[in-house]
Amino acid sequence: MFAVLKTGGKQYKVQSGDILRVERLAADAGETVQFNEILMLGGDSTVVGAPLVDGAAVQAEVVDQIKGDKVIHFVKRRRKHSSKRTKGHRQKLTLVKITDILASGADKSGVKAAVGTGSVPASVVAAMAPASNNPARNAKAAAPVVEASADAAADDLKKLSGVGPALEKKLLAAGVTSFAQIAAWTEADIAEFDEKLSFKGRIEREGWVDQAKELA
Numbered sequence: 001m002f003a004v005l006k007t008g009g010k011q012y013k014v015q016s017g018d019i020l021r022v023e024r025l026a027a028d029a030g031e032t033v034q035f036n037e038i039l040m041l042g043g044d045s046t047v048v049g050a051p052l053v054d055g056a057a058v059q060a061e062v063v064d065q066i067k068g069d070k071v072i073h074f075v076k077r078r079r080k081h082s083s084k085r086t087k088g089h090r091q092k093l094t095l096v097k098i099t100d101i102l103a104s105g106a107d108k109s110g111v112k113a114a115v116g117t118g119s120v121p122a123s124v125v126a127a128m129a130p131a132s133n134n135p136a137r138n139a140k141a142a143a144p145v146v147e148a149s150a151d152a153a154a155d156d157l158k159k160l161s162g163v164g165p166a167l168e169k170k171l172l173a174a175g176v177t178s179f180a181q182i183a184a185w186t187e188a189d190i191a192e193f194d195e196k197l198s199f200k201g202r203i204e205r206e207g208w209v210d211q212a213k214e215l216a
Contacts, residue, residue, distance in 0.1 A: 057106030
């Protein structure tokens with residue numbers, strides 16, 4: 001039996017016993033985590049999600065927290081007063097071993113969800129998840145989500161230069177919810193978010209860190 005799961009914006013086809021390198025998860029080595037975004041199950045019969053397979057999950061054991069290969073980012077601008085910049089970046093990754101594929105009963109397993117570091121609270125993730133086909137289940141889940149969202153109110157990131165609703169949504173999905181977080185970014189953090197969210201140098205070009213320090 002195999003499954004196609006989604007995590008960190010990427011899709012992986014996995015079987016029990018496989019070892020994967022995925023985007024950094026908020027879990028320590030030895031912990032068991034559960035991937036709930038399952039796009040497809042295969043084996044004796046194939047189940048394709050719409051977009052997710054309801055009740056399915058993949059469980060894995062965290063082996064280690066590692067870093068990927070070093071990537072050199074070089075930018076040169078051909079102008080009268082030309083400039084060039086070289087940066088190195090190593091993506092933070094988590095090494096996991098797939099232990100079990102659940103075709104159903106995922107909601108009752110009680111295992112820690114595989115959520116990336118710096119991600120939005122679980123309540124916000126639940127609010128963004130597709131609704132179930134069961135109206136009673138949707139009504140039951142709605143009340144705690146609204147209450148939790150009020151507690152986890154985020155700053156209006158659209159106050160930053162060049163940030164509209166689309167970019168704000170990207171930042172929130174990556175766990176960036178306040179000006180204080182952006183104000184504390186280091187050069188490594190800027191390079192990581194620039195690559196992860198495909199901002200193409202926008203963070204430095206627009207001066208988000210300086211703006212965030214004034215708005216925080």
